[in-house]
Amino acid sequence: MGTAVTSAILAVAVPWGPRPASGGPGGLVVHEWGVNCIRIRASDGTQVMNPAFLDDLPPFAATFEGTREILRILQNEDPPPSSGDAPDAPPPRGGGDGKPIVYFYPSGDVGPVSFRVRFVRGYATAVWPVPGRIDGEPTRPWPSTEGGWVLPYATPTRLAWEGITLSAQPFSEPAGVITDWVGTARDVDAAYVNVEQPRDQSGLGGDVRSEHFLFYDGVGGRETPLRFTGSRDTPTVRNAGDRPVTDLFLCHRVGGLGRIEYVASLAPGESRTLDLEPRRHAVDEDAFRAAARSRLAECLVRRGLYPKEAAGMARVWEEDFFGTDGLCAIHTWTREEYDEDLPAEVTPVPAEFVRVGLTWIANLPLHDEPGDPGE
Numbered sequence: 376m377g378t379a380v381t382s383a384i385l386a387v388a389v390p391w392g393p394r395p396a397s398g399g400p401g402g403l404v405v406h407e408w409g410v411n412c413i414r415i416r417a418s419d420g421t422q423v424m425n426p427a428f429l430d431d432l433p434p435f436a437a438t439f440e441g442t443r444e445i446l447r448i449l450q451n452e453d454p455p456p457s458s459g460d461a462p463d464a465p466p467p468r469g470g471g472d473g474k475p476i477v478y479f480y481p482s483g484d485v486g487p488v489s490f491r492v493r494f495v496r497g498y499a500t501a502v503w504p505v506p507g508r509i510d511g512e513p514t515r516p517w518p519s520t521e522g523g524w525v526l527p528y529a530t531p532t533r534l535a536w537e538g539i540t541l542s543a544q545p546f547s548e549p550a551g552v553i554t555d556w557v558g559t560a561r562d563v564d565a566a567y568v569n570v571e572q573p574r575d576q577s578g579l580g581g582d583v584r585s586e587h588f589l590f591y592d593g594v595g596g597r598e599t600p601l602r603f604t605g606s607r608d609t610p611t612v613r614n615a616g617d618r619p620v621t622d623l624f625l626c627h628r629v630g631g632l633g634r635i636e637y638v639a640s641l642a643p644g645e646s647r648t649l650d651l652e653p654r655r656h657a658v659d660e661d662a663f664r665a666a667a668r669s670r671l672a673e674c675l676v677r678r679g680l681y682p683k684e685a686a687g688m689a690r691v692w693e694e695d696f697f698g699t700d701g702l703c704a705i706h707t708w709t710r711e712e713y714d715e716d717l718p719a720e721v722t723p724v725p726a727e728f729v730r731v732g733l734t735w736i737a738n739l740p741l742h743d744e745p746g747d748p749g750e
Contacts, residue, residue, distance in 0.1 A: 402482045403725040406680055408688050409475020410733045411708065413599055417740035422598045433557050435550040436503040436590065437517075437524035439531060475732070476588060478565050478684060479721070481541065488568075489537040489722040490589060496596030496716055498530035503591075504570040504584040508535035514573040524575070536589055541566040545585030556691040561587045563683050595716050599706070599734050601641075605648065607702040607741050612638075613646040622674045623706040626667065626697060627651035633663035633697065637670065651702065667697045671705070678707060679729035692735070701738040708732030 413422050432438070479488060499509075505524065507514055509531050517526050540546070546569040549561070567585045574580035600616025607627055614620050623638040632653035641647060650656075658666075668689045675685035696705060713730040721728065 403485050403488075403721070403723055404480040404482075404727045404729075405477060405721050405725040406480070406684055406729045406731075407475055407477035407713075407719075408675070408680060408684065408731045408733075409713075410692060410735050411595065411597055411599075413734060413736045414738065415603075415736060415740055431554040431556055432501055432592070433503065433550065433554050433590075436501045436592075437505050437526050438501045439499060439526050439528045441498065441529040441531075442500040442525075475591075475717075476560055476684070476688070477719075478563060478588070478681075479541075479568075479725070480565070485541070485723055487537075488539040488541060489535065489720075490539070491533070491535040491537075491720045492591065493534075493718050494532045494593050494595065494716075495718065497594035498532050499528075499534055499591055499593040501590070501592035502526075502534060504536075504568075504586060504589065505572050506534045506536045506589075507571070507573060508537065509533065511535075516574060516576040518576050534591055536568075536570055538571070539589075540569040540583075542569055542585075543567070545569065546583045547585045549586050550584075559687045559690050562687060563587060564681075597708075597712065597716055597734075599704075599736055601704060601706070601736065603704070603736075603739050603741060605741060607739070608652040609648060609650060610702065610739070610741055611646055611648040612641065612704065614641040614643055617643050618709055618712075619643065620706050621709075622678070623704065624667075624671065624696075625649055625651060625702070625704050627653055627702045628663075628697065628700050629653050630700065631660045633658060633660065633667070635663070635667050635670075635697075664693060664697045668693050671696070674707070675731055678731045680731055688731075688733075692733075695737070696735065699738070702741060703738060704734075704736045706734050708734060 415421070416423050477490070479490075481488075505514060505526070509515070509526070509528060510533050515527050517524055543566060545567040549567075565587050567587060568589060569583050569585045570589070571583050572580045600614055600618070601620060601623075602613045602615050603610055604613075605611040610625065610627075612623070612625065620641045621639065623641055624635055625638075626633065626635045628634075634651045634653040634656045636649045636651060638647055638649075672682070672685040672689040675688055676682055680688070696703065708731075710730055713732045719728075719730075
């Protein structure tokens with residue numbers, strides 16, 4: 376899914392689902408995951424937006440006027456570090472957080488739920504259902520269009536869904552599954568979130584939309600601290616940041632053959648050189664992808680996600696991570712980084728709030744070794 380893009384889905388599970396270890400009656404557990412999508416520009420090493428964060432937006436999602444400028448930038452093969460047409464927008468640098476998904480697991484009756492999130496480095500680009508408040512004010516009416524709702528905001532930074540009602544059955548039929556990831560995101564033990572929608576300029580709306588989650592995409596701006604040198608077959612990765620980088624996966628795929636290496640932790644200043652020559656470790660593509668997906672899901676469970684959530688996250692991103700030729704890197708964010716970029720407030724206060732973020736650096740621009748067919 377240069378600038379970081381964040382999508383979030385909020386789902387709330389009721390007593391039939393997993394219960395918080397410390398919650399008890401009225402307790403609430405919140406789980407969120409997202410992916411920070413980065414592309415490194417070959418010409419100068421600048422970290423820019425990876426267009427994957429806007430891939431597969433469901434047609435029922437609402438976008439913002441500013442999203443069109445992001446799309447224009449991404450249509451360039453090698454996007455500029457900033458856009459002259461949108462001087463008020465943060466420059467499209469850093470990674471893109473795609474499809475963050477937040478699941479709420481209450482035990483007992485927790486009453487209406489609210490979720491508020493703020494973009495510190497960037498701004499929102501898409502939402503579903505439409506939140507009742509944007510940038511601290513009631514959501515402004517928008518023109519009716521046939522191609523999906525376009526909300527009249529350029530770079531909104533604050534989103535608030537308030538008065539969400541949770542239920543075992545939806546109040547209204549959820550929108551049809553047009554993109555595979557939506558169906559995967561719904562395959563959880565979560566309650567339905569039922570959200571009253573604002574009205575558009577024609578007076579339409581005001582109905583209740585039901586979903587297993589809340590969703591938002593956005594531009595975030597965080598860069599990876601990792602630096603890469605060497606070749607695709609034997610890359611050297613160095614942590615140039617001041618925090619450890621954990622759960623690092625490096626994946627090299629060529630013509631259906633894949634090789635993946637895992638580094639549990641890379642300390643600040645530490646470097647590692649890895650053997651990623653796929654043909655020396657030939658594995659059937661199906662077996663490679665299944666093993667990579669399973670290993671990633673295990674990592675996500677260790678980070679605090681429930682098994683269904685972790686398996687869903689791995690399935691949603693499998694094609695991007697493990698199905699495309701080239702060299703890519705994946706690593707986890709720290710919780711502090713997640714909260715720094717996207718501070719969130721949940722009401723009622725949850726007994727547990729897990730946020731698991733991945734950074735995906737796609738198609739690293741390293742050279743081929745002799746005889747390497749490359750991409």
